[in-house]
Amino acid sequence: MKASIITIGDELLIGQTVDTNSAWIGAELSALGFDVCRITSIHDRKDDILEALGEAARISDLAIITGGLGPTSDDITKQTLCEYFGTRLVPDERVLGMIEAMLQRRKMPLNDNNRRQAYVPENCTVLTNAAGTAPGMWFERKGKVFISLPGVPGEMRHIMNMHVLPELTKRFRSQVIIHRNIMTYGTYEAKLAELLQDFENELPAAVKLAYLPSYGVIKLRLTGSGKDRNVLGDEIEKQVRKLYKTIPEYIYAENEETLEIVIGNMLKGRNMTVATAESCTGGEVSHLITSVPGSSAYFRGGVVAYDNAVKTGVLEVSEESILKHGAVSREVSEEMAKGARRILNADFAVAVTGIAGPEGGTENKPVGTVWIAVSSQEGTVAEMRVFGTDRLSNTRRSSLAALNLLRLQLIRR
Amino acid sequence: MKASIITIGDELLIGQTVDTNSAWIGAELSALGFDVCRITSIHDRKDDILEALGEAARISDLAIITGGLGPTSDDITKQTLCEYFGTRLVPDERVLGMIEAMLQRRKMPLNDNNRRQAYVPENCTVLTNAAGTAPGMWFERKGKVFISLPGVPGEMRHIMNMHVLPELTKRFRSQVIIHRNIMTYGTYEAKLAELLQDFENELPAAVKLAYLPSYGVIKLRLTGSGKDRNVLGDEIEKQVRKLYKTIPEYIYAENEETLEIVIGNMLKGRNMTVATAESCTGGEVSHLITSVPGSSAYFRGGVVAYDNAVKTGVLEVSEESILKHGAVSREVSEEMAKGARRILNADFAVAVTGIAGPEGGTENKPVGTVWIAVSSQEGTVAEMRVFGTDRLSNTRRSSLAALNLLRLQLIRR
Numbered sequence: 139m140k141a142s143i144i145t146i147g148d149e150l151l152i153g154q155t156v157d158t159n160s161a162w163i164g165a166e167l168s169a170l171g172f173d174v175c176r177i178t179s180i181h182d183r184k185d186d187i188l189e190a191l192g193e194a195a196r197i198s199d200l201a202i203i204t205g206g207l208g209p210t211s212d213d214i215t216k217q218t219l220c221e222y223f224g225t226r227l228v229p230d231e232r233v234l235g236m237i238e239a240m241l242q243r244r245k246m247p248l249n250d251n252n253r254r255q256a257y258v259p260e261n262c263t264v265l266t267n268a269a270g271t272a273p274g275m276w277f278e279r280k281g282k283v284f285i286s287l288p289g290v291p292g293e294m295r296h297i298m299n300m301h302v303l304p305e306l307t308k309r310f311r312s313q314v315i316i317h318r319n320i321m322t323y324g325t326y327e328a329k330l331a332e333l334l335q336d337f338e339n340e341l342p343a344a345v346k347l348a349y350l351p352s353y354g355v356i357k358l359r360l361t362g363s364g365k366d367r368n369v370l371g372d373e374i375e376k377q378v379r380k381l382y383k384t385i386p387e388y389i390y391a392e393n394e395e396t397l398e399i400v401i402g403n404m405l406k407g408r409n410m411t412v413a414t415a416e417s418c419t420g421g422e423v424s425h426l427i428t429s430v431p432g433s434s435a436y437f438r439g440g441v442v443a444y445d446n447a448v449k450t451g452v453l454e455v456s457e458e459s460i461l462k463h464g465a466v467s468r469e470v471s472e473e474m475a476k477g478a479r480r481i482l483n484a485d486f487a488v489a490v491t492g493i494a495g496p497e498g499g500t501e502n503k504p505v506g507t508v509w510i511a512v513s514s515q516e517g518t519v520a521e522m523r524v525f526g527t528d529r530l531s532n533t534r535r536s537s538l539a540a541l542n543l544l545r546l547q548l549i550r551r
Numbered sequence: 552m553k554a555s556i557i558t559i560g561d562e563l564l565i566g567q568t569v570d571t572n573s574a575w576i577g578a579e580l581s582a583l584g585f586d587v588c589r590i591t592s593i594h595d596r597k598d599d600i601l602e603a604l605g606e607a608a609r610i611s612d613l614a615i616i617t618g619g620l621g622p623t624s625d626d627i628t629k630q631t632l633c634e635y636f637g638t639r640l641v642p643d644e645r646v647l648g649m650i651e652a653m654l655q656r657r658k659m660p661l662n663d664n665n666r667r668q669a670y671v672p673e674n675c676t677v678l679t680n681a682a683g684t685a686p687g688m689w690f691e692r693k694g695k696v697f698i699s700l701p702g703v704p705g706e707m708r709h710i711m712n713m714h715v716l717p718e719l720t721k722r723f724r725s726q727v728i729i730h731r732n733i734m735t736y737g738t739y740e741a742k743l744a745e746l747l748q749d750f751e752n753e754l755p756a757a758v759k760l761a762y763l764p765s766y767g768v769i770k771l772r773l774t775g776s777g778k779d780r781n782v783l784g785d786e787i788e789k790q791v792r793k794l795y796k797t798i799p800e801y802i803y804a805e806n807e808e809t810l811e812i813v814i815g816n817m818l819k820g821r822n823m824t825v826a827t828a829e830s831c832t833g834g835e836v837s838h839l840i841t842s843v844p845g846s847s848a849y850f851r852g853g854v855v856a857y858d859n860a861v862k863t864g865v866l867e868v869s870e871e872s873i874l875k876h877g878a879v880s881r882e883v884s885e886e887m888a889k890g891a892r893r894i895l896n897a898d899f900a901v902a903v904t905g906i907a908g909p910e911g912g913t914e915n916k917p918v919g920t921v922w923i924a925v926s927s928q929e930g931t932v933a934e935m936r937v938f939g940t941d942r943l944s945n946t947r948r949s950s951l952a953a954l955n956l957l958r959l960q961l962i963r964r
Contacts, residue, residue: 148774164565177592331622428833442841445847445852
């Protein structure tokens with residue numbers, strides 16, 4: 139079964155909003171076995187919407203449409219859907235009741251804009267929205283399904299999870315597609331492709347390999363398609379085992395597990411804690427660690443020591459080390475890690491100090507130079523990395539390198 | 552002039568990668584006056600690529616295509632472009648030389664995969680890539696321009712900035728389009744729409760208003776189109792002034808200025824510094840502040856006090872306050888802010904303590920409850936906010952609320 143995704147909104151086309159809905163919907167539909175064959179983003183314009191609906195009907199069995207259902211007048215999706223399906227808007231008391239209840243909870247008054255959101259096309263199945271004011275709508279025509287959802291990510295996901303995914307699971311049976319992700323860290327794409335050349339050549343026709351690099355993490359995705367879930371599952375499993383044999387030193391996890399999830403699980407399993415000391419990353423390492431639900435079980439806290447006075451005053455880095463070796467040095471990174479471990483009373487501490495850019499580089503220490511250290515009862519290790527010239531990419535790469543160095547120390551415990 | 556964007560890659564359709572390239576390209580082309588009428592994401596499949604190229608040629612004058620140019624065998628865009636334009640791949644010595652030089656600098660060996668990247672279609676103009684190994688390609692046919700670029704964001708942007716945007720600027724003259732963004736914080740979309748109802752009704756036909764909400768920030772975008780840049784500019788300016796009169800209390804900046812940029816400029820202008828004390832946001836506030844280049848001029852540092860022992864031990868919050876009022880309380884947020892200001896020696900300190908979820912809520916303090924405080928020489932202010940149930944949305948909303956409270960204190964100085 140083929141699926142299309144249509145996202146509507148001028149903001150997507152003029153680049154003021156990144157379309158994250160499509161990726162989320164694509165992942166969910168793929169997991170159900172749909173072949174998501176196209177994602178299209180279009181303007182809030184009647185003709186463009188009508189044309190996209192027609193194309194989706196031509197190339198796919200299912201179309202998920204997001205956006206253009208807001209309370210403001212630039213949102214015209216609902217009227218256009220009425221035109222496409224030859225129907226009209228009628229008030230829906232149940233939707234109005236839900237909107238009233240939601241606004242009451244948030245202590246907001248009901249206004250005309252909200253009241254308009256309680257009008258729905260007469261021939262659709264209404265998908266109630268407990269997360270916001272715009273309901274979803276399920277249309278069918280000539281065996282094709284069209285589902286219109288609000289563009290606000292939280293509301294879209296809520297309606298998908300509550301109504302759409304359960305119903306699609308019930309109604310559609312399709313070819314079995316299995317995705318399996320092997321997460322790697324520690325080398326670059328062309329090198330990995332070289333190491334995996336024989337592996338790729340020997341892959342059976344039903345299995346495909348893709349490389350998905352992101353700030354130093356390279357996700358290897360195996361995709362298999364076939365008729366029999368068990369046969370296909372066995373084949374994928376066999377290939378995964380082969381991957382582990384071929385590049386054991388680079389694989390750190392499977393499926394969508396991030397480094398912060400992996401180190402969280404390792405810390406929990408060992409009943410140990412971690413703290414952070416950050417200069418150039420400015421809190422990104424602790425932000426990544428604490429993005430994992432339940433991280434309070436193993437994350438003690440961190441110090442963002444942007445100014446050198448905070449390095450010496452709070453983390454007790456020696457002024458001599460900064461003067462002699464510079465703030466971006468093995469010595470300072472190690473002292474930051476040791477200081478954070480002591481002051482924040484953690485089993486492990488990870489420290490990062492570097493030059494994120496765009497300013498601040500020198501000939502010996504160009505922008506992108508970073509020292510990373512991890513301290514524990516066993517001692518302190520440090521490594522230098524040199525990344526590129528882009529500030530945000532440098533801090534993200536540095537943060538992931540720090541988490542990976544922590545992971546390597548945790549493996550030994 | 553109309554433009555299409557085509558992004559190629561299985562990872563986009565199965566949702567493993569969010570397409571950020573389209574937004575960036577869309578913004579750049581819109582700024583040049585192009586009407587970006589469609590963004591399409593498709594699989595690494597020959598037929599899908601050929602169909603997308605045909606559609607782009609039908610509906611637009613310019614197509615920018617990204618992805619599928621990597622060194623690995625799942626990348627087939629180059630071969631498919633050869634088929635579409637009826638040409639063949641030939642080796643390009645200049646590209647090979649650049650790839651060799653780049654790998655040498657990064658101390659990586661040249662392998663066969665890299666060598667393949669130096670083959671380019673015979674009839675295209677090669678756009679050299681100093682940021683990576685895959686060059687860009689510029690094709691023309693029947694007055695339409697097709698530009699193929701690597702999918703790695705940094706490389707795509709590099710080639711766009713170096714080659715594509717200057718050439719497009721030279722060659723195309725199109726209708727004048729002016730976007731102007733007014734950034735607001737402090738209310739919700741339906742309320743803003745109510746306040747702006749008369750404003751919207753009185754807008755001239757050439758000017759459109761859109762609402763772009765994101766974690767509490769609502770960007771109002773005015774888009775004008777016309778023939779004469781000066782006339783249109785005056786009209787937009789007039790509408791902006793009217794907006795300032797209608798909702799003065801909610802506007803905090805113009806254009807893409809984030810709260811962290813605004814507070815950074817305010818601190819620099821006053822020659823003052825800031826520090827952070829974070830619990831539930833786990834370093835996100837300091838990460839936002841330090842994402843701004845040059846923030847080391849005014850950001851001293853921060854303490855991520857996840858564990859209560861760090862709140863008392865490092866930030867010197869009193870144990871009595873935590874016992875009596877709980878870690879999520881006015882008192883603790885205020886003591887965190889005062890402690891951070893004192894210990895990190897800053898003019899301002901901003902503190903956040905709350906329950907990010909999904910666990911940890913109680914009847915009196917549900918998930919999403921956050922206390923925010925700002926301390927300065929003038930005293931300490933605090934406010935409570937109650938957000939939703941999603942962890943990542945809660946921490947982002949809390950971080951922005953904290954930056955906004957800091958901004959309100961800075962305005963008075």
